[in-house]
Amino acid sequence: MTFEDYQNEAVKFRTATANNEEYLVLGLIEEVGEAAGKLAKRRRDGVFDKQAFVKELGDILWFVANLLDYRQNKEAKQRLKSCFMWSFFDGCFSTSHLKLLAVQATHLVNSSRFYSDAFEHVLRWLGCLANDFDYTLEQVAEINLAKLRDR
Secondary structure, three states: OOHHHHHHHHHHHOOHHHOOHHHHHHHHHHHHHHHHHHHHHHHHHOOOOHHHHHHHHHHHHHHHHHHHHHHOOHHHHHHHOOHHHOOOOOOOOHHHHHHHHHHHHHHHHHOOOOHHHHHHHHHHHHHHHHHHOOOOHHHHHHHHHHHHHOO
């Protein structure tokens, strides 16, 4: 599966009421927060549900794919075609990756000039987070699509 394949499937689950930039941006922020909450509870309580966390990463991926589709950024789409093949190990810890993902998601929300770079960086940090827990970004996408189909 490529990112383009995933995106083509993911957008089929976007409802008419979700087909607006405000919803997609707020949803992305919400999902990053939910992933952060799971890592915070792991730190505080020592309890962690890896599968639930990976599902949150899938939700983030869904919002990124749909926001990219909604904005119709052809340059970013071209640059992200092979993102499921990127190498994501950089030696950082998952908390650092989540912070960097949150920063880049903020750039997606606030920037009108750097969409391509922000989309690419969000997916890179998302891939690093998946890798931290022994998943690939493609596996995250497959898990997300399975969850959506089961609804």
